[in-house]
Amino acid sequence: MTQQGNSEILKVVNLKKYFRIGKDKRGPIYVRAVDGVSFNVKYGETLGLVGESGSGKSTIAYTVVGMYRPTSGQILFKNQNIGMEAVRRPLSLKKEIQIVFQDPGSSLNPRQTIEQILRLPLKLHTNTPKKQLKEKMIELLEKVELPADYLYKSPPSIGGGEKQMVAIARALAPNPSLIVLDEPTSALDVSVQAKIINKLMDLQKELNLTYLFITHDLSLMRNVANRIAIMYLGKICEVADAATFFEKPLHPYTQMLISSVPVVTEEEERLKPKKVVSIGEIPSPVNIPPGCSFHLRCPYKMPICSEVDPEMKEVAPEHIVRCHLFGKQASG
Ligand SMILES: Nc1ncnc2c1ncn2[C@@H]1O[C@H](COP(=O)(O)OP(=O)(O)O)[C@@H](O)[C@H]1O
Ligand code: SF4
Ligand SMILES: [Mg+2]
Numbered sequence: 001m002t003q004q005g006n007s008e009i010l011k012v013v014n015l016k017k018y019f020r021i022g023k024d025k026r027g028p029i030y031v032r033a034v035d036g037v038s039f040n041v042k043y044g045e046t047l048g049l050v051g052e053s054g055s056g057k058s059t060i061a062y063t064v065v066g067m068y069r070p071t072s073g074q075i076l077f078k079n080q081n082i083g084m085e086a087v088r089r090p091l092s093l094k095k096e097i098q099i100v101f102q103d104p105g106s107s108l109n110p111r112q113t114i115e116q117i118l119r120l121p122l123k124l125h126t127n128t129p130k131k132q133l134k135e136k137m138i139e140l141l142e143k144v145e146l147p148a149d150y151l152y153k154s155p156p157s158i159g160g161g162e163k164q165m166v167a168i169a170r171a172l173a174p175n176p177s178l179i180v181l182d183e184p185t186s187a188l189d190v191s192v193q194a195k196i197i198n199k200l201m202d203l204q205k206e207l208n209l210t211y212l213f214i215t216h217d218l219s220l221m222r223n224v225a226n227r228i229a230i231m232y233l234g235k236i237c238e239v240a241d242a243a244t245f246f247e248k249p250l251h252p253y254t255q256m257l258i259s260s261v262p263v264v265t266e267e268e269e270r271l272k273p274k275k276v277v278s279i280g281e282i283p284s285p286v287n288i289p290p291g292c293s294f295h296l297r298c299p300y301k302m303p304i305c306s307e308v309d310p311e312m313k314e315v316a317p318e319h320i321v322r323c324h325l326f327g328k329q330a331s332g
Contacts, residue, residue, distance in 0.1 A: 008076075009178055009210050010041040010064065015073035015083070017059050021286070031285050033059040035234035036073070038312065041178070046204065046211040048225030048242070050218050050257075052282065056234040057214045058102075061182040064212065065099045077178070095125035095174035102183040104163035108155040114141075114166055115151040118173055125174035140169040144199060161192030168200070172207070180212045185220075197224060218257050222246060227318070230254045233293040234285055236312070239320040250321045252298050292324065300325060 015037045018030040034056040041047045051057050062068045064075060066082070066089040075083035082093060101107035108117055118137045122128050128136050138148045144165035155163050164184060171179055181200065185193040201224065204211060213225060221228050221242065229239040230253065238251040249258045282297070283289055289296055295305040302324060310322045 007042045008040045009043045009078060010212065011074075011076040012040070012060070012064070013038050013074040013076070015060070015063065015075065016071040017056075017063050017068055018071045029286060032234050032288055033285055034063065035285075035288065037231075037234070037236050039229050039236060039239060041210055041212055042226075044204075044208060044210055045226040046213050046224055048221035048228040049212060049214045049231060050216065050221060050228060051231030052216055054282065054285065055231040056285070057216075057231060058182055060231075061099060061180045061212070061214055065097050065180055066094065091125060096176050097178045097180065098171035098174060098176040099180040099182060100164070100167050100171050100184045103187040104155070104160065104167045105187070107167055108163055108170075110154060110156050113152055113154050117155075117166060117170055118151075121170055121173035140173055141166075143172060143203065144169045159192070160188045161196060164188060164192075164196055165199070168196075168203070172203070176209070178210045178212065180214070182214045183216065184213075186216065230257065233283065233288055235293060235322065236320075237294070237322050239318075241318060244316075244319055248319075250315065250319070250326055251323050252300050252325070253294050292322075 015034055016032070017034040018032050020028050021031055022029045037056070037060060039047065039049075049057055049060065059068065063070050063083070070083045073083060074081050077093070077097065082089065115134075115137060118140055119133060122133055122136055126136075134151075137151055141148060141150055146162060146165055146169070150158065150162075150166075155166070158166070168184075184200070185196050188196065197220070200211070203209060213221070215221065218228075218230075225242050227239065227241045228245045230237045230251065232253050238245075238249065238254045240249075245254070246258060249255045283293070289306070291304070291306040291308055292298070292301075292310055295301050298305065304324050308324070310324045312320050312322050313326055315321050315326050
């Protein structure tokens with residue numbers, strides 16, 4: 001594993017991505033899909049980025065891989081700011097950061113054979129001699145436990161889990177160091193989800209990969225993520241290592257999420273926070289309320305919460321919380 005200077009492969013600093021969706025008398029109307037997000041991903045780890053639908057997870061994924069240009073903020077990959085290079089990213093950089101999308105049904109071209117799907121990234125990003133391309137494609141299929149004759153099939157003729165394995169093989173083809181997994185199992189049948197997760201975990205070890213693993217399913221992260229970041233309405237509420245996260249969640253929103261995760265053992269039941277019941281609906285990202293964006297739903301709301309947006313505070317080493325309840329304990 002190459003560690004360049006520090007232990008972070010990816011550092012996202014105050015990232016904003018707004019989409020203009022129209023205008024009214026007061027001017028343009030924006031969806032604040034990602035609204036000042038900072039986090040880092042360390043070499044070789046899995047950072048779980050968890051949030052409900054619409055919280056801005058895919059927008060972060062697409063911005064990190066260069067499909068979107070940030071509205072503002074920085075994306076540092078191996079200490080180099082790559083945010084504004086979106087769209088015109090050099091190939092040498094594109095090859096390093098790959099993505100697996102949520103729905104392999106739409107991310108794989110149904111009119112191509114799997115051979116064509118795998119050939120493109122190999123030709124674009126590696127200098128595999130022409131004669132060895134087929135061998136290399138078979139190797140990629142072996143990595144995801146698909147037989148060599150799958151090269152001649154096309155996506156509509158194989159199962160959903162197999163399609164996602166092909167998408168994973170395609171992401172592996174350029175020999176990347178970071179893979180963004182955008183809800184890689186949520187469009188799949190429950191029966192194949194565990195198989196995909198186990199394969200991803202094995203590949204991570206075998207190939208020294210780093211994962212930014214995006215999901216709406218917090219319970220999935222328990223055995224998968226080293227650290228977890230929770231998103232709500234375009235912002236991060238809490239970041240901690242996975243053990244701390246499940247044992248000592250601090251932010252009212254994460255407590256609410258964890259109190260609704262099913263438990264397996266009595267020990268877990270004992271550790272689980274008391275049921276935190278939220279009130280009301282998630283506001284729209286077009287109309288984010290002032291102050292803490294969770295204040296309309298938070299059972300612990302104080303007067304300051306509807307006026308001042310809390311800052312990220314490190315309340316213990318590597319445990320970061322954005323909530324006025326914890327301001328006084330902050331060390332940095
Ligand atoms: N291209 C776009 N144009 C306008 N709004 C968008 C666009 N992409 C995402 N959004 C909006 O931004 C918010 C975050 O979306 P998304 O990042 O897809 O969330 P998630 O992946 O967490 O479900 C949503 O309100 C969504 O409707
Ligand atoms: S800042 Fe206030 S409203 Fe927001 S989560 Fe903390 S206590 Fe609740
Ligand atoms: Mg999404």
